[in-house]
Amino acid sequence: MPDPVRIGNCSGFYGDRRAAMREMLTGGELDFLTGDYLAELTMLILARDRAKNPDRGYAKTFLSQLEECLGLAVERGVKIVANAGGLNPAGLAAAVRALAERLGLAVSVAHVEGDDLVGRSAELGFGTPLAANAYLGAWGIVDCLNAGADVVVTGRVTDASVTVGPAAAHFGWRRTDYDALAGAVAAGHVIECGVQATGGNYAFFTEVSDLRHPGFPLAEIHADGSSVITKHPGTGGAVTVGTVTAQLLYEIAGARYANPDVTLRVDSLCLHDDGPDRVRIDGVTGEAPPPTLKVSLNSVGGFRNAMTFVLTGLDIDAKAALVRDQLGAGLTAKPAELEWTLARTDHSDADTEETASALLRCVVRDPDPAVVGRQFSNAAVELALASYPGFHVTAPPSDGQVYGVFTAGYVDASEVPHVAIHADGTRTEIPPAAETLGLTPVGDPELPAPPPSGPTRRVPLGLIAGARSGDKGGSANIGVWVRTEEQWRWLAHTLTVDTLRDLLPETADLPVTRHLLPNLRAVNFVVEDILGEGVAYQARFDPQAKGLGEWLRSRHLDIPEELLPQ
Structure with a gap:
């Protein structure tokens, strides 16, 4: 088996720790360094930026990070892949080339475009939004890397694609290697939000010994798509089965997690402790991607x-x-x-x-x-x-x-151009997936045996359960997990949709769906319309639903005493 490829992350959002790029390049061995700079709200910010000046529309902080780190990346042989191009990946690629020339560095810079559909919005039935961007997959990134690019910048690709692309290029995966691709999607989903994988925003944060300056995560991805999530030695924070579980539950829905290149079966994931600050993800299965692409409309x-x-x-x-x-x-x-x-x-x-x-x-x-x-x-x-x-x-x-x-639209993948533009200006058209599978719900697995009866105490749910919540357009998800099989049996039978509505009255009149994920000992709730018309609409005082899970953990339930920590 070939050695794993080491893919690090240095940005979870536009405005993340500026020093992270340098920390990741100097803290240990890497093959690729990725950055996720885009979110639904970010696309609106960049669209307003571009409306003022057509030369803008990309994440300017990425350039400032490269100012001090591009030489380091070249010296250490680390290739950089980031979606910082936003609404203007060509403009960012040109700016990176100019920066490299000014620094006296020989760097091949490529970019991926085609996601920007704003000029065709009316034709596609999307009205007249300020920005309309399809979520592209990883194969444009793969083409750029295979052609020798040192830096690849993209527009709106899925968050995991900046990880899937390097892994697929490194191992030469085919487009139908669904299990391997799904494994890379899982790893990419864990590391895309930066230090959320290493103890940031973690329900049991008091168990993390040093959160003053948590290290950013990296994934060691193997040829079969299995991976180990870890971080550079000596950095703060922690990588545990709990921190990885929390991030896997972030902003998902049911057992199928669709990407443009593969649909990850979240219910197939298995997590194992692989040593200090090392968590292995294996057993991952994937399916053909759906025939449509999601479109971010702002x-x-x-x-x-x-x-x-x-x-x-x-x-x-x-x-x-x-x-x-x-x-x-x-x-x-x-x-x-x-x-x-x-x-x-x-x-x-x-x-x-x-x-x-x-x-x-x-x-x-x-x-x-x-x-x-x-x-x-x-x-x-x-x-x-x-x-x-x-x-x-x-x-x-x-x-x-x-x-x-914000609203989400959908368009047939064949309607969206996906183009890799190389350093010499040549263009490669990336065709849509030849094999697709409609995205249908997976029925819930059989419930585990109910827990034995016994004395209970009325205490906060968070004494035994962790949670992670977040926004998905106007909806929100709340993933809740526990750490033992006995707790899981209780959770699966107790935390129903009706119970959630009782505990969180703001959800009482909203559509709520529950999904069981036994391998993660987790239930995931999708609460529709709780965020109105998206984050920027600010329908509630917590407009991104980041605190919903912690609110739920603070509510009291009758929990069997044998399940409570001693």
Whole structure:
């Protein structure tokens, strides 16, 4: 068997740790270094950037990282693959070439394009969004690497594709090597969000010895697609079965996880402790990809403003009712949307003013910036001497801000060009998958035997269960896992959709689907429409649903005493 290929990650989002590229290049051996700079919200940010200047539209921080690290990568023979090209991969590739020339480095730079469908949006039935980008796969990256590229930048490819491409190029995989490709998708999904795989945002974070500066992850991928997730020696954080499980559950749905090149069967994954800071992923199976590609559609939804009133002490509900009535009567123009939320952060007989206070938040949205601008915020502040006792707000009057709307579209893969552009300008058309398989749900496996009855204690779910949650357009997922077979038997029988709705009342009237993943001892919930029209819409105070899982872990259930930690 050939040696594994070592693929590291140095970015989980646009704005991640700037020093990570240098840390990964100097911290240990690598063959490839990848970076994920794109998210649904990032595509809107880059689209607005490009609207101001057509030469923009890519992640500028990637260039600043290369400024100090490109020479290191060349010296160490590490090839770089990143989706930092955003909406302008050709522009970023040209900028990288100019940087290399200025640094006196001989570097072959290639890029992948074809994902940008905004010019054909109406034709494809997507209306007139500000940005429309199909999620491409890995084979354009493979073509660039096989032609000798040292740096490959892409637009909107799937997050895992920047890992799948290097692995497929290294081992010479064919497009129908589904199990190997699916294994690389699993590894890529684990490392794509950077330090979330090494203890960041981890439910049991108190078990991680050093989180001051966690190291970024890397995957040692083998020829059969199995992998070991690890990190450079001596770096902070930890790689454990738990941290890898958490990341595998991040932003997924059911047992099938579709990518443009292969559909990963998440229910096939097996995790094993492979030593300190090493977790092996094997047993992975894959299926042909679906015939369609997902399209990220970002539009300007209108203008938004907010005002937060502080309510202190007694009569909180009456104070909230008064200011709502007063502001409603005082607005000369009614916004298209006006939402109130009251956060009862106050405590009885509190020993500080802050803990004696609740927060009443008013959010307004409208197509007209004047309606939600000073006209709204001034009306709120004008109540200062005429409203409830102790009136004050958390911020001064402000103008309305543009907000975005995200929707997902789908298009036949044959409708989307996928092109590798090499350093010499030659272009290679990447055909869509010849074999496809429609994405259908996998029926839940048979439930395990119910746990034995015994005495219980009413305690937080998080005493035995971890969770990881995140956004998927207007929906969110909550993956919940436990660490023993006995706990899994209890979890599978207890944490049903109805139980989730009871524990999280915000989900009570929303469509919720539960998926069982026995190999991970996990259940995954998909909660539709909880985020409105996407992250930029800010439908709730946690617009990316990052805290949903922790809210669920804090809720109390009757848990058998034998399952609780001693």
